[in-house]
Amino acid sequence: MRISDTFYREITSKKLWTSIPTLLLCAQSVVSVAAARPRASQNSTYSSIEEYHRQRDDLIAQERALRFDAERIRNATSREIEASEIVDVLRRQEEVNIWSADPNKELGMPFLWAKETIAQTELFKLIKKMPKGGLLHVHMDAMCDASYLLKLALEYPIMHVQTTGPLNSSSPYPLPMFKPLTQEELNQATNNALPTSQEYIPGSWVAVQRAREGFPNELGGQEGFDKWIIGALSISAEETYQQLNTSTKIWKKFGSTFAVGGSILRYEPIWRRYVDQLLVSQIEDGISYTELRISFDPSLKPVLSEDATRNLTSSQVVNLTISAIEEVDKRMRAQGREKDFVGARAIYTTGRAISREAMAQSLDECLALKAEYPEFLVGFDMVSKEDGGHSLVYFLEELLSFRAEADKRGLDIPFIFHAGETLDDGGEVDSNLYDALLLGSKRIGHGFSLAKHPLLMQKYRDNGIAVEVCPISNEILRFTRSANTHPLPILLNHGVPVALSSDDPSVFQNPGLSFDFYQAMVVSNITSLISLGQLARQSLEYSSLNSSTKAHALKNWEDRWSTFLDDIIASK
Amino acid sequence: MRISDTFYREITSKKLWTSIPTLLLCAQSVVSVAAARPRASQNSTYSSIEEYHRQRDDLIAQERALRFDAERIRNATSREIEASEIVDVLRRQEEVNIWSADPNKELGMPFLWAKETIAQTELFKLIKKMPKGGLLHVHMDAMCDASYLLKLALEYPIMHVQTTGPLNSSSPYPLPMFKPLTQEELNQATNNALPTSQEYIPGSWVAVQRAREGFPNELGGQEGFDKWIIGALSISAEETYQQLNTSTKIWKKFGSTFAVGGSILRYEPIWRRYVDQLLVSQIEDGISYTELRISFDPSLKPVLSEDATRNLTSSQVVNLTISAIEEVDKRMRAQGREKDFVGARAIYTTGRAISREAMAQSLDECLALKAEYPEFLVGFDMVSKEDGGHSLVYFLEELLSFRAEADKRGLDIPFIFHAGETLDDGGEVDSNLYDALLLGSKRIGHGFSLAKHPLLMQKYRDNGIAVEVCPISNEILRFTRSANTHPLPILLNHGVPVALSSDDPSVFQNPGLSFDFYQAMVVSNITSLISLGQLARQSLEYSSLNSSTKAHALKNWEDRWSTFLDDIIASK
Secondary structure, three states, X not given: OOOOHHHHHHHHHOOOOOOHHHHOOOOOOOOOOOOOOOOOOOOOOOOOHHHHHHHHHHHXXXXXXXXXXXXXXXXXXXXXXXXXXXXXXXXXXXXXXXHOOOOOOOOOOXXXXXXXXXXXXXXXXXXXXXXXXXXXXXXHXXXXXXXXXXXXXXXXXXXXXXXXXOOOOOOOOOOXXXXXXXXXXXXXXXXXXXXXXXXXXXXXXXXXXHHHHXXXXXXXXXXXXXXXXXXXXXXXXXXXXXXXXXXXXXXXXXXXXXXXXXXXXXXXXXXXXXXXXXXXHHHHOOEEEEEEEEEOOOXXXXXXXXXXXXXXXXXXXXHHHHHHHHHHHHHHHHOOOHHHOOEEEEEEEEEOOXXXXXXXXXXXXXXXXXHHOOOOEEEEEEXXXXXXXXXXXXXXXXXXXXXXXHHHHOOOOOEOEEEOOOXXXXXXXXXXXXXXXXXXXXXXXXXXXXXXXXXXHHHHHHOOOEEEEOHHXXXXXXXXXXXXXXXXXXXXXXXXXXXXXXXXXXXXXXXXXXXXXXXXXXXXXXXXXXXXXXXXXXXXXXXXXXXXXXXXXXXXXXXXXXXXXXXXXXXX | OOOOHHHHHHHHHOOOXXXXXXXXXXXXXXXXXXXXXXXXXXXXXXXXXXXXXXXXXXXXXXXXXXXXXXXXXXXXXXXXXXXXXXXXXXXXXXXXXXXXXXOOOOOOOOHHHHHHHHHHOHHHHHHHHOOOEEEEEEEHHHOOOHHHHHXXXXXXXXXXXXXXXXXXXXXXXXXXXXXXXXXHHHHHHOOOOOOOOOOOOOOOOEEHHHHHHOOOHHHOHHHHHHHHHHHHHOOOHHHHHHHOOOHHHHHHHHHHHXXXXXXXXXXXXHHHHHXXXXXXXXXXXXXXXXXXXXXXXXXXXXXXXXXXXXXXXXXXXXXXXXXXXXXXXXXXXXXXXXXXXXXXXXXXXXXXXXXXXXXXXXXXHHHHHHHHOOOOEEEEEEEOOOOOOOOHHHHHHHHHHHHHHHHHHOOOOOEOEEEOOOOOOOOOOOOHHHHHHHOOOOEEEEOHHHHHOHHXXXXXXXXXXXXXXXXXXXXXXXXXXXXXXXXXXXXXXXXXXXXXXXXXXXXXXXXXXHHHHHHHHHOOOOOOHHHHHHXXXXXXXXXXXXXXXXXXXXXXXXXXXXXXXXXXXXXX
16 A cells, blocks of 8 residues: 555644544434524633633534444444554545646546546555445446447347448447347348448348448447447446536436347346346455346336247246356355355336336236245335436325235335435425335435435434435436535435445446445545445345345455455555 | 416416425424434335325425424415415426426526526516525625626726736637736836737736727737636636636636736725625615625735825725715615615625734734724625635634634624535535534535534524525536535525525626526425525524614515515516
């Protein structure tokens, strides 16, 4: 880590940040509410400077006691404090030398502009090695690096690509869509003109490999092809920060990445390898457990069988997923890495823009699948843009019936709703946060607007409803400009339980959790290594694992955390 | 207003927003704090759909009761409710027809991109007419439209301009600086080459009028000159949203607008006319009272006498300001418009980057001026970038001595500190929010980071410490991207008293308060006309007016508010 001792002394003596011992002064506090009135201000007479500082320390400690990590800090071990102080020095050093030294950079700046710099910091490299517990909010269709999905499409000769018109030099190019063809379709497609040829018939299928090999040099050759596909699978800095400068425009692009990605992914052999790869890449990032949101929205393309002739049933998709997970589990055990992988579960999701009848059918299917896969299926949710779809209360009757029916059948399948992924304040969309509480949601996805709710923050905290906060996702989808303007610190300071999540890492280019953890730390002077540890621990505590597996997962995590601390202390 | 009746019925029947009657259900609530734990979720079994809705209404009402406007809504008159509902329909109509109809627009989008559209809406025109009470946070050096300051510079032949090098076609041009020359300097400057000539000697003075007339056509002629000066006095959309994309860069530009503006303003006759104009333009915007922050930072250029030979003393500057205000007051009375203008007061400010010795001197000067102008001088503050200067606690000894000395001399001169104008969380800069409380600050400026402080929000509320929130300022200075991502709703929903302010309208191009009020309303579905009324009322309640003048100002405001409601109801 190479922290200079001089720098260490300088920075600790200057008290540039609140030290751990101060935090240990934390006290419990009760906050009561009274109507605001201009009134006599706080008495501002102090018997001495020392008395002022005593009252100041008390006030700060009283507030810090409300934070999510207060108890953890009170009970911190000396090794945790030592490691945390080492990391604090490192971050101050990099703040000065990297972020403040360049007027074009700043801590918590827009992610896609910062990513390359972040990746080169020692702090990021350290966070990458940290055991991060569970990843509780991700969508199956947007997990792996876009280039990996393209690689898979290229490996299967059955995979074909189509587009809506011939590509020419004037970008943006039309969207590519993929499909594994049946033998018959394949025979017909053999001689189709390439998408880059003027003879291309819009909508006609061309083998992916052939389309790539024939991509003309003036459009960048094979690299140009890859750029086209990867650009369609992800959101670029140019797009989110400049071109697509409204919610409507960015969500249109976002939706299209799912359509393109799904057209590759929803093919049996690719699905299997994708599940394998996503778990492997998360394991490499220190994530030992994942809850995958899998969409069974009837309007989506079905998953096609290996020979592309059959649509897999929902049950077959679940089965396929489980078998891929078991494969990874077996491999990890064989490598003696069982501590690095606890497993994965799925949350059944459907679209929120569907009719009440379709919702009732989805809820029925979810119950049937839960009965079939009681351990694997751990929740129900509805997805897509909250501002565009129906609110939870719109489906109230269906949701209450589901709840009653699940109870009747003895199925433990909680709601884990998206709620508050909006800039709304107090309107219909934002009010999903009330319904998520009233409907007993186990956790909620995003909760971006929760910071606007003083009572709900309290209720979520008291009822242990964790919020799956996805800072980089929120930024790329334009809910906030950057990590340093994201409301995450508000939730953490209010003691709302948070599980940091990456949401759609293939689209947002935030693989694993390291980038989200890095940004969360550097935007707050009171989010320390101990805080990150608590976030990781919480992600397991608030997971859907059953109690014995959870205990096992937590024990594994503690062991790895301990080793991680040792490494930090040894590196000083 | 031309609201179609069909639209009105449609929108009210669809309950697209929470209606006033629902808000009237508000109940008091006590929020208690407990450690977070995953635990049994809220019971989600309900005896009927109606029972669910009853509990839902209760929950929402309980939370709304915490809002700053809850009491006002409980006590709303039927005319207030009627007018508010008319305005609600109007805003929904414009939301649909103007903001959602165009994928390039959205409610609360970046101000400088939205301004032209906002200005054309009926809602804005209505808000412009609203009586807005007091403007509590503005800086004297950045009040009037930049073009007005340029106009003044052009009217005085004594005013000269200099720059650091010859201007040529490659913009950005170097900064212009102004100065009224003494007779002797003036004689020497008569034949100086123009800034746009290759013979221009950097730093040499040229009469402003001559520089403008000689501005060559290839640089845009006289319009090109005006663009140069106005560009140096304000921040453009291009600059804040694109070019100057870090805090460091935008604050550098921001600081330079003050240097340029101050070099015109700090001349006795211009100062006098500027004070007049700023009050007149605010009166036209419905603002009846202003608290001006006037900087006496010793490092700033002094105000020069009419013949440019003498520096005015601080006392003379205050006197000059008071006499200009009295002039406006007299004129308003003569026009029978005494209800439209209550007066103006000043907050003494100095820079926060100065030494402790210089701070002690400033505090002494402030006390002396307070003794001399007991009614006019109402507070002490320190200004400039919080992230760059010293924190409040750095000056603790000086501030406590000032407090004791003021008490001893019987001078009522509270602190009204800038605090929390930062993206920091829990560090030294953000901690100004603790010290503002402990030092008895009467209000605070900005409080942008206050939303991150659960306990302080409570304390500010309980102690009646209003927050002078400047949403457009915060946006242009890159604390947030746009109104729809600003934390204002968090403070309002937590019941923190807020006084909306424009901060530096000449730089940010948000004259008066109408743009800030408009943005505050449209980004929240629960900020209604009644809420705006409460914000206006609060701005007087939390002002520094003495109790009898305050009562008088509030009475005037109520009368105007009543007329305003009548006009809305009549216009339906």
